[in-house]
Amino acid sequence: MSQPLLRHTTSEIIERKALTVNPAKTCQPIGAMYAALGIHGCLPHSHGSQGCCAYHRSTLTRHYKEPVMAATSSFTEGSSVFGGQSNLLQAINNIFTLYDPEVIAVHTTCLSETIGDDIPQIASKAQKDGKIPEGKYVIHANTPSYVGSHITGFANMTKSMVDYFAEKSDTPSERINIIPGYVEPSDMEEMKRLAAEMGIDYTLFPDTSNVLNRPQTGQYEMYPPGGVTIDALKKTGDSKATVAVGKTTSGPAAEALKDKCGVPFELLDLPIGLQATDRFVNALRKTAGVEVPESITIERGRMVDIITDMQQYFFGKKVGLVGDPDQLISMTEFLVALDMMPIYVVTGSPAGKKFEKKILELTKDVPHEVKVKASGDMFLFHQWIKNEPVDLLIGNTYIKYIAKDEDIPFVRFGFPILDRVGHSYFPTVGYRGGMRLLEKFLDALLERQDRDAGVEDFELVM
Numbered sequence: 516m517s518q519p520l521l522r523h524t525t526s527e528i529i530e531r532k533a534l535t536v537n538p539a540k541t542c543q544p545i546g547a548m549y550a551a552l553g554i555h556g557c558l559p560h561s562h563g564s565q566g567c568c569a570y571h572r573s574t575l576t577r578h579y580k581e582p583v584m585a586a587t588s589s590f591t592e593g594s595s596v597f598g599g600q601s602n603l604l605q606a607i608n609n610i611f612t613l614y615d616p617e618v619i620a621v622h623t624t625c626l627s628e629t630i631g632d633d634i635p636q637i638a639s640k641a642q643k644d645g646k647i648p649e650g651k652y653v654i655h656a657n658t659p660s661y662v663g664s665h666i667t668g669f670a671n672m673t674k675s676m677v678d679y680f681a682e683k684s685d686t687p688s689e690r691i692n693i694i695p696g697y698v699e700p701s702d703m704e705e706m707k708r709l710a711a712e713m714g715i716d717y718t719l720f721p722d723t724s725n726v727l728n729r730p731q732t733g734q735y736e737m738y739p740p741g742g743v744t745i746d747a748l749k750k751t752g753d754s755k756a757t758v759a760v761g762k763t764t765s766g767p768a769a770e771a772l773k774d775k776c777g778v779p780f781e782l783l784d785l786p787i788g789l790q791a792t793d794r795f796v797n798a799l800r801k802t803a804g805v806e807v808p809e810s811i812t813i814e815r816g817r818m819v820d821i822i823t824d825m826q827q828y829f830f831g832k833k834v835g836l837v838g839d840p841d842q843l844i845s846m847t848e849f850l851v852a853l854d855m856m857p858i859y860v861v862t863g864s865p866a867g868k869k870f871e872k873k874i875l876e877l878t879k880d881v882p883h884e885v886k887v888k889a890s891g892d893m894f895l896f897h898q899w900i901k902n903e904p905v906d907l908l909i910g911n912t913y914i915k916y917i918a919k920d921e922d923i924p925f926v927r928f929g930f931p932i933l934d935r936v937g938h939s940y941f942p943t944v945g946y947r948g949g950m951r952l953l954e955k956f957l958d959a960l961l962e963r964q965d966r967d968a969g970v971e972d973f974e975l976v977m
């Protein structure tokens with residue numbers, strides 16, 4: 516056997532307070548940039564140094580396998596000392612002149628936050644100086660990466676869409692807002708499909724479908740056809756209600772919309788797995804006052820049938836999970852429903868005690884000790900595994916080193932997935948997404964069983 520890749524990971528666990536090793540998160544602006552790409556005609560702008568922007572763009576590009584456009588204030592030593600106002604003013608002017616977006620979505624970085632640049636003040640100066648053309652916009656979100664994670668950045672930029680655009684007119688509408696959380700473009704598409712199937716008039720924001728999973732047409736488009744329009748964002752203030760999924764990522768925007776325009780909201784878990792999808796579909800049904808069509812009932816029935824067929828293989832399997840808080844909550848509930856045992860759950864995002872409590876509640880009937888850590892890291896996760904291995908790992912690409920060293924089947928899920936292609940085209944939310952996950956789990960487990968079977972046990976049907 517070759518040398519382990521993570522050979523410095525010890526099984527002896529020492530309490531650490533000031534050191535993170537292999538963080539289970541990435542930095543705030545990545546989430547802000549991803550959310551901003553969910554507005555039609557938007558150019559994200561990174562207010563900081565070129566290196567930050569290059570890293571954020573490349574992480575998104577490597578995950579989605581699509582070119583991710585973003586501009587940068589290109590801080591130099593001078594701007595680092597005196598502030599980035601003149602860089603941002605020049606950038607706004609250049610961007611509207613050269614690239615003509617509908618909106619520039621500015622997010623800050625560690626450096627510009629440490630300097631204390633006041634983005635609304637700079638944007639209002641740009642407006643006064645005539646650098647923002649009529650009918651165009653500059654919005655912003657504060658995304659210092661020494662707090663929070665990509666999840667916080669996504670939540671902040673999504674809330675900014677409400678802060679900048681949502682308006683309440685005298686004409687209320689029957690429309691439902693859907694805030695989808697930090698999920699793949701294909702997941703946003705799937706939520707829209709379910710809403711459309713139910714005959715619901717909806718606005719989903721942000722919406723990266725047809726932006727980061729767009730078809731190959733042979734034509735380069737700086738601003739792809741997808742994304743929520745500014746007009747639709749403005750009208751979210753007149754909507755009948757909001758269904759927000761993913762408490763960490765969508766909660767702040769849903770609350771802001773209620774405070775600003777009085778739009779009531781229902782805040783649910785991400786619709787990953789059977790129960791969470793049931794709650795999502797039911798919330799849409801109740802909020803919009805519609806019936807669930809037969810077509811969706813059939814999808815659900817198929818998922819239940821697949822679970823029934825697969826349950827014998829899932830029963831009692833120990834699982835280790837690393838990911839983002841909203842995803843982990845729904846995934847843990849899903850695994851428990853399959854009679855699996857999610858015994859290690861780690862998020863790098865600062866989701867706090869509430870998250871840990873929620874996971875422990877969801878797993879209270881699991882016949883095994885469950886370890887959960889918010890603001891944890893993959894080093895600790897690996898140490899837990901060294902002390903007691905699991906049957907299956909679920910998480911982003913960085914888990915593959917642990918999977919290889921410990922020889923454990925691994926299902927890629929979450930963000931980022933850098934070493935596989937296709938995930939952004941297929942959902943994991945909804946009944947269809949659930950069926951896809953089930954197939955992935957079973958394939959990973961049975962591939963291992965086949966691989967390890969002796970010739971006398973190598974069965975055609977297992």
Ligand code: SF4
Pocket residue numbers: 542543544563566567570623624625626660661
């Ligand atoms: S952590 Fe801060 S300095 Fe590093 S890439 Fe992210 S925003 Fe830039």
